[in-house]
Amino acid sequence: MNFKNKMSSVLIAPAFLWLIALMVVPCVMILVLGFFQRGIYGGIEYNFTLENFQLVFDSLYAGIFLSSARIAGTATIIAVFIGYFAAYAIATSPKKWQPTLLFFAVLPFWSNYLIRTYAWIVLLNREGLLVGFSKWLGIDGGIPSILYTESAVILGLVYNYLPFVILSCYAPLARMNPDFREASTDLGASNFTTFRRITLPLSVPGIAAGAVFVFVLSIGNFITPALLGGGRFQMIGNVIYAQFLTANDWPLGAALSMVLIGIMMILLMIQASAAQRSIGQKNKEQLDG
Amino acid sequence: MNNENTLLSIQNISKHFNDSKAVDGLSLDIYENEFFALLGSSGSGKTTLLRMLAGLETPTEGQILLDDKDMVPVHASKRPVNLMFQSYALFPHMSVEQNIAYGLEMERMERSLIDKKVQEMLEIIQLEKMAKRRPDQLSGGQRQRVALARALVKKPRLLLLDEPLGALDKKLRSEMQLELKRLQHEVGITFVIVTHDQEEALVMADRIAIMRDGNLLQCGTPQEIYEHPKDRFAADFIGEMNFLPGVVQGDSIIASSKRKISVMSTNGFEDGESVVAAIRPERMSLFLENAENSIEGKVHTSAYHGMDILLHVSTEFGEKPISVRVPIHSVGDKPFKAGDSVTLYWYEKDTRVFANK
Numbered sequence: 001m002n003f004k005n006k007m008s009s010v011l012i013a014p015a016f017l018w019l020i021a022l023m024v025v026p027c028v029m030i031l032v033l034g035f036f037q038r039g040i041y042g043g044i045e046y047n048f049t050l051e052n053f054q055l056v057f058d059s060l061y062a063g064i065f066l067s068s069a070r071i072a073g074t075a076t077i078i079a080v081f082i083g084y085f086a087a088y089a090i091a092t093s094p095k096k097w098q099p100t101l102l103f104f105a106v107l108p109f110w111s112n113y114l115i116r117t118y119a120w121i122v123l124l125n126r127e128g129l130l131v132g133f134s135k136w137l138g139i140d141g142g143i144p145s146i147l148y149t150e151s152a153v154i155l156g157l158v159y160n161y162l163p164f165v166i167l168s169c170y171a172p173l174a175r176m177n178p179d180f181r182e183a184s185t186d187l188g189a190s191n192f193t194t195f196r197r198i199t200l201p202l203s204v205p206g207i208a209a210g211a212v213f214v215f216v217l218s219i220g221n222f223i224t225p226a227l228l229g230g231g232r233f234q235m236i237g238n239v240i241y242a243q244f245l246t247a248n249d250w251p252l253g254a255a256l257s258m259v260l261i262g263i264m265m266i267l268l269m270i271q272a273s274a275a276q277r278s279i280g281q282k283n284k285e286q287l288d289g
Numbered sequence: 290m291n292n293e294n295t296l297l298s299i300q301n302i303s304k305h306f307n308d309s310k311a312v313d314g315l316s317l318d319i320y321e322n323e324f325f326a327l328l329g330s331s332g333s334g335k336t337t338l339l340r341m342l343a344g345l346e347t348p349t350e351g352q353i354l355l356d357d358k359d360m361v362p363v364h365a366s367k368r369p370v371n372l373m374f375q376s377y378a379l380f381p382h383m384s385v386e387q388n389i390a391y392g393l394e395m396e397r398m399e400r401s402l403i404d405k406k407v408q409e410m411l412e413i414i415q416l417e418k419m420a421k422r423r424p425d426q427l428s429g430g431q432r433q434r435v436a437l438a439r440a441l442v443k444k445p446r447l448l449l450l451d452e453p454l455g456a457l458d459k460k461l462r463s464e465m466q467l468e469l470k471r472l473q474h475e476v477g478i479t480f481v482i483v484t485h486d487q488e489e490a491l492v493m494a495d496r497i498a499i500m501r502d503g504n505l506l507q508c509g510t511p512q513e514i515y516e517h518p519k520d521r522f523a524a525d526f527i528g529e530m531n532f533l534p535g536v537v538q539g540d541s542i543i544a545s546s547k548r549k550i551s552v553m554s555t556n557g558f559e560d561g562e563s564v565v566a567a568i569r570p571e572r573m574s575l576f577l578e579n580a581e582n583s584i585e586g587k588v589h590t591s592a593y594h595g596m597d598i599l600l601h602v603s604t605e606f607g608e609k610p611i612s613v614r615v616p617i618h619s620v621g622d623k624p625f626k627a628g629d630s631v632t633l634y635w636y637e638k639d640t641r642v643f644a645n646k
């Protein structure tokens with residue numbers, strides 16, 4: 001081992017230990033926990049069983065998984081749609097304005113997650129601004145409040161994770177060689193065709209990164225469904241939370257967590273390998289200006 | 290040139306960016322089937338001119354007539370003009386053949402016809418085997434050929450090339466120069482090429498225009514430009530030139546050392562006006578004893594160039610040594626040493642006179 005290698009292992013060690021102690025060890029503990037039985041009065045009986053995992057794929061929990069995926073998926077689609085066009089608008093605005101616009105786009109992100117979510121309750125409730133505004137517009141009795149519905153949860157998720165999408169879509173758009181678009185025009189393409197065949201395909205890595213991010217964070221989220229969903233329906237995050245903290249069924253909670261983490265890992269891995277491929281391509285391009 | 294039909298007529302065109310005048314009242318005619326080179330120092334407005342021709346930039350004023358039709362209101366995507374970008378701008382997510390087909394797809398051409406034309410083009414650029422590769426899997430020279438093919442396959446009336454050979458090494462560059470010339474001949478399309486390299490322009494072009502500060506300094510055949518540069522700047526820009534300062538007196542020039550330099554004529558200059566006599570290094574000789582002009586000097590440096598020897602000779606004409614190209618066959622194996630005494634001769638017909646500014 002040469003000096004450079006030694007140096008880098010010294011530098012990487014703290015992060016590595018941190019990861020092992022706070023990420024790998026708890027995950028392994030959870031995984032192991034999933035194979036034990038629940039004690040009669042809560043607690044854990046150390047007898048090996050596959051019951052918990054069977055339960056996860058039982059229609060009740062599998063259904064919650066599916067509806068969580070549906071909610072997260074809807075939030076992802078909406079967030080990507082809005083986020084991509086916001087990023088596009090920022091990337092095509094005058095250069096000197098771009099940092100400012102980006103700053104405002106991610107500004108909400110610097111405030112506390114809970115406060116942001118509570119703010120939506122204020123906006124959405126039956127005496128809230130939105131209903132009040134519709135009354136003021138003259139709608140009889142105002143529009144019904146969407147607070148404590150699935151729509152409110154989706155709204156909250158989109159709102160919270162939009163900055164990620166904007167940032168991850170902005171990067172490839174801003175980096176894109178403007179010659180590509182001009183070459184397309186020069187070859188006879190309309191602006192829309194240029195967007196569809198050149199700009200959009202070249203921003204796929206950013207879109208994919210943003211989408212996976214929103215989906216992974218949304219499907220496991222339990223704060224937004226609890227606050228904006230009002231506990232009337234549950235996402236998988238809420239169920240896991242309940243198993244650990246109220247139902248006291250740690251083994252089932254662990255099994256549910258493992259399946260959730262598995263889903264997230266698979267998505268992240270797909271995204272990472274796709275990004276890796278396009279980075280390889282980018283680097284080569286940049287070498288030739 | 291065999292064909293002198295005007296294809297493109299640029300009339301008094303200008304492009305102003307905020308405070309800078311990138312192109313300023315330029316007029317130029319380009320003929321059908323011509324290989325035209327735009328030459329000029331950095332920032333002289335070459336790229337801006339090409340971009341206006343392609344429609345990627347709107348002129349502040351002026352007209353661009355192509356086949357007698359005004360192009361200014363026509364959108365870039367609708368002009369029979371294609372631009373080959375300096376960066377090549379090959380679409381990174383498309384294969385070589387997809388890149389070449391792109392422009393034809395925009396014309397809504399039938400698939401079978403597109404495939405046929407792409408195949409023909411791949412043969413011309415000799416990249417049939419690379420058809421399925423992505424641009425990042427090609428060498429610089431191959432990429433350049435794909436970029437050329439992508440523009441050529443649309444059979445534009447006018448092909449614009451912005452420093453197409455800039456990124457290539459010297460050997461590949463001279464190969465591609467010949468290749469470009471051959472291609473232009475083969476497809477019969479008018480080429481306007483921008484280059485920094487005056488040698489490239491001389492070798493390739495039917496006509497050359499030298500740009501300076503957003504306007505044309507001089508336009509003509511390579512020979513006209515090389516032999517009869519319009520002023521000192523043009524003379525210096527194309528090829529190498531010796532400048533001997535002096536003042537006009539009658540039909541000749543008197544150098545500061547009182548030596549007389551004979552020239553063909555001093556028309557346009559008044560007695561006592563400060564001028565330079567300009568002579569190309571290859572027009573000077575060590576042996577032309579009957580030439581009107583001569584000067585003694587001492588060899589400063591001598592450089593072997595294969596075909597000839599480039600001597601720098603210190604003379605009374607000034608601090609800067611005079612460059613002389615001595616053909617290798619005329620000196621045999623006898624080397625020159627620094628400090629050798631030599632006499633340089635040149636004809637008055639090879640001497641140009643420019644204002645000294």
Ligand SMILES: Nc1ncnc2c1ncn2[C@@H]1O[C@H](COP(=O)(O)OP(=O)(O)OP(=O)(O)O)[C@@H](O)[C@H]1O
Binds near residue numbers: 306
């Ligand atoms: N978009 C622009 N905005 C402002 N100024 C510009 C713009 N494009 C070009 N210019 C200016 O116009 C002038 C001419 O630029 P241009 O790119 O045409 O030069 P060029 O002859 O192609 O130079 P080079 O040989 O370096 O490529 C330069 O002074 C440049 O700074």
Ligand SMILES: [Mg+2]
Binds near residue numbers: 335
């Ligand atoms: Mg340029």
